[in-house]
Amino acid sequence: MRPRSLRAHLLRMLLPPISALLAVGAVVAYYPSLEPATEAYDQALVDVGIALGTHISIADGAFRFEVPPAVEQVLRTDRYDTIYYRVLGPDGQEIAGEPLLPPPPEGAEASAELISYDTKIKGQKLRAVSVLAPCGRRACTVLVAETTVKRSRLTRDIMFSSLFPEILIAIATLVIVWFGVKRGLGPLSRLSEEIKARSPRDLRAIDAVAAPEETRPLLDALNGLLEQVAEGNRNQQRFLANAAHQLRTPLAGLQAHTEIALSQPLPESCRLQLEQVHQATIRTARLANQLLALARAESGGRASTSPVNLKALVEGEADQWVHQALAREVDLGFGLDPATVDGDALLLREAIANLAHNALEYVPPGGHVTVRTGLRDGAPFMEVEDDGPGIPALERGRVIERFYRIPGTGGTGSGLGLAIVREIALAHGASMEISDGALGKGCRVEIRFPHG
Amino acid sequence: MRILIVEDDPSLASGLSRILQAEGYAVDATGRGEDAVLAASQERFDLVILDIGLPRMDGFEVLRRLRVAGSDKSGPLPVLVLTARDAVDDRVRGLDLGADDYMVKPFAMPELTARVRALLRRSQAHGGPRIVHGPLTLDTVARRAFLAGEPLELAAREWAVLEVLLARVEKIVSKESIIQAVAGWGEDLSPNAIEVYVSRLRAKLEPSGIRIRTVRGFGYMLEEYKDA
Numbered sequence: 001m002r003p004r005s006l007r008a009h010l011l012r013m014l015l016p017p018i019s020a021l022l023a024v025g026a027v028v029a030y031y032p033s034l035e036p037a038t039e040a041y042d043q044a045l046v047d048v049g050i051a052l053g054t055h056i057s058i059a060d061g062a063f064r065f066e067v068p069p070a071v072e073q074v075l076r077t078d079r080y081d082t083i084y085y086r087v088l089g090p091d092g093q094e095i096a097g098e099p100l101l102p103p104p105p106e107g108a109e110a111s112a113e114l115i116s117y118d119t120k121i122k123g124q125k126l127r128a129v130s131v132l133a134p135c136g137r138r139a140c141t142v143l144v145a146e147t148t149v150k151r152s153r154l155t156r157d158i159m160f161s162s163l164f165p166e167i168l169i170a171i172a173t174l175v176i177v178w179f180g181v182k183r184g185l186g187p188l189s190r191l192s193e194e195i196k197a198r199s200p201r202d203l204r205a206i207d208a209v210a211a212p213e214e215t216r217p218l219l220d221a222l223n224g225l226l227e228q229v230a231e232g233n234r235n236q237q238r239f240l241a242n243a244a245h246q247l248r249t250p251l252a253g254l255q256a257h258t259e260i261a262l263s264q265p266l267p268e269s270c271r272l273q274l275e276q277v278h279q280a281t282i283r284t285a286r287l288a289n290q291l292l293a294l295a296r297a298e299s300g301g302r303a304s305t306s307p308v309n310l311k312a313l314v315e316g317e318a319d320q321w322v323h324q325a326l327a328r329e330v331d332l333g334f335g336l337d338p339a340t341v342d343g344d345a346l347l348l349r350e351a352i353a354n355l356a357h358n359a360l361e362y363v364p365p366g367g368h369v370t371v372r373t374g375l376r377d378g379a380p381f382m383e384v385e386d387d388g389p390g391i392p393a394l395e396r397g398r399v400i401e402r403f404y405r406i407p408g409t410g411g412t413g414s415g416l417g418l419a420i421v422r423e424i425a426l427a428h429g430a431s432m433e434i435s436d437g438a439l440g441k442g443c444r445v446e447i448r449f450p451h452g
Numbered sequence: 453m454r455i456l457i458v459e460d461d462p463s464l465a466s467g468l469s470r471i472l473q474a475e476g477y478a479v480d481a482t483g484r485g486e487d488a489v490l491a492a493s494q495e496r497f498d499l500v501i502l503d504i505g506l507p508r509m510d511g512f513e514v515l516r517r518l519r520v521a522g523s524d525k526s527g528p529l530p531v532l533v534l535t536a537r538d539a540v541d542d543r544v545r546g547l548d549l550g551a552d553d554y555m556v557k558p559f560a561m562p563e564l565t566a567r568v569r570a571l572l573r574r575s576q577a578h579g580g581p582r583i584v585h586g587p588l589t590l591d592t593v594a595r596r597a598f599l600a601g602e603p604l605e606l607a608a609r610e611w612a613v614l615e616v617l618l619a620r621v622e623k624i625v626s627k628e629s630i631i632q633a634v635a636g637w638g639e640d641l642s643p644n645a646i647e648v649y650v651s652r653l654r655a656k657l658e659p660s661g662i663r664i665r666t667v668r669g670f671g672y673m674l675e676e677y678k679d680a
Contacts, residue, residue: 250463252557
């Protein structure tokens with residue numbers, strides 16, 4: 001379902017009442033102005049009727065009606081309308097004029113000296129008046145009618161002149177609503193831009209100061225939800241911290257005791273088994289660390305975000321790797337230039353440590369591993385490059401899947417390392433890229449951060 | 453040498469005790485921070501191994517109290533912090549509070565014993581005039597060096613570089629920090645010069661089994677001396 005547009009909705013709601021107002025306005029303006037105009041035209045017809053009435057004469061008891069050519073001329077020269085007349089004797093006898101012109105109907109509008117009515121002749125609409133004219137001692141009737149061209153014009157003019165400003169006002173109202181809503185919702189658009197631009201780990205409350213009063217309840221509800229999510233994250237962080245400690249301490253004890261046992265003279269079969277236990281302990285510890293790091297990276301939570309100097313971060317961690325490198329006879333090198341990113345130092349350390357451990361694990365003795373930090377095209381990065389077996393292009397999409405290990409590879413990894421690195425990169429708005437190492441040999445994994 | 457272990461996990465505490473006893477140290481262990489603070493105030497220890505995740509009084513608080521109480525004593529008491537590392541950045545916080553080193557659980561025992569040796573050596577170097585590293589002895593007062601009992605000629609700069617490396621055995625020391633420690637005010641020392649001093653030191657020390665590793669692009673690391 002398409003979401004309802006507030007603007008369209010407002011316009012839909014406004015349109016019927018505005019149209020109704022328009023109609024009422026038109027009617028209210030139309031009739032009062034129409035009546036005097038119609039009366040004026042009727043009066044003109046009456047004047048014609050009276051003028052015609054003066055031309056009735058009685059000769060030898062017979063009525064005669066003669067219109068001088070000048071009057072006839074006047075009747076013919078109306079610009080718009082055709083004028084008809086009919087003269088009837090006191091007893092209704094036809095004297096002159098158009099015999100088809102109907103007499104006023106029963107109950108037509110009547111005042112003292114005139115009757116006006118609507119009628120038709122040969123299908124033409126007419127407006128007619130009936131006037132009494134003195135014929136000797138009695139009265140003759142003069143009917144005068146004209147077509148309604150003038151009157152229709154007048155009606156149209158009145159209608160138009162009263163409606164035109166109202167239509168303008170209606171259009172202006174709709175335009176104002178259209179842009180007013182857009183303008184009124186402007187602060188909301190800015191808010192949504194701000195929310196869109198946020199990192200998914202940013203759970204701070206939305207600043208409601210700049211927002212319109214009407215959106216406060218929405219923002220308050222949203223902020224309430226954000227606070228709940230943040231609280232949930234904090235709970236999860238606390239749980240993870242406790243779980244980490246609860247898991248690692250007994251593992252440390254287990255490792256200590258197996259190492260003590262291994263340092264003593266033992267029957268060979270016993271020693272082999274104990275060595276298995278020892279290796280399993282170390283793997284379990286590493287796996288626990290990785291799972292916790294993964295959960296941390298996923299749980300978001302911005303609590304521990306601060307400027308992190310990548311160079312210092314790697315320098316602080318290098319001691320841990322150098323022993324692994326010495327043990328595996330791998331040459332570990334560094335290329336460290338200063339670069340600062342906003343992030344979670346613990347997670348970033350976990351990311352680079354995972355990359356370094358992976359490289360040190362899979363590079364054969366005599367190989368080289370290089371850890372670098374710095375700026376590339378102005379964007380901070382950290383990367384680990386090796387000249388080991390590399391990751392075939394076809395496998396690169398899969399190695400970031402959790403628990404995936406390239407078939408046939410040695411080492412004791414859990415297959416979580418790169419999945420964690422990727423998750424941590426995502427949590428920092430960074431990208432993780434796997435490419436060939438220098439000279440097309442080995443593999444290079446780069447975490448590239450957005451421009452500071 | 454007497455070591456105080458503050459660790460509430462009985463299995464890990466007993467493991468640590470046995471390993472350190474096997475190395476020839478006198479070891480006391482407690483699982484409570486309050487006891488540790490009390491013990492350190494009444495008796496003399498050469499090193500404390502301190503777990504951060506203690507019940508009630510946590511390791512940070514113990515560390516803070518040890519540092520307050522220790523400020524009027526002769527030498528600083530070295531503290532090796534054990535951490536399970538999540539939530540707050542335990543390591544940074546521990547080091548800020550004056551821990552001398554940290555280890556993340558779980559850890560390999562040889563690494564622990566190496567760190568303990570390094571810490572003890574460092575604290576003695578602060579107090580005492582002699583630094584011993586395998587067959588090498590530096591008499592810091594007389595500024596004379598001996599290798600397997602024979603006098604060893606060291607130029608002033610070589611001596612200075614060696615002293616920096618000896619203070620941080622098994623740790624990578626960056627070239628920058630060596631330059632900072634060795635160069636006098638207003639002196640301009642190039643990384644290449646440091647390479648020259650290190651290669652001269654190597655020529656003199658490696659025949660006796662003392663190894664200085666190059667960490668490419670970073671610096672050097674004096675390895676722990678192992679009897680061949």
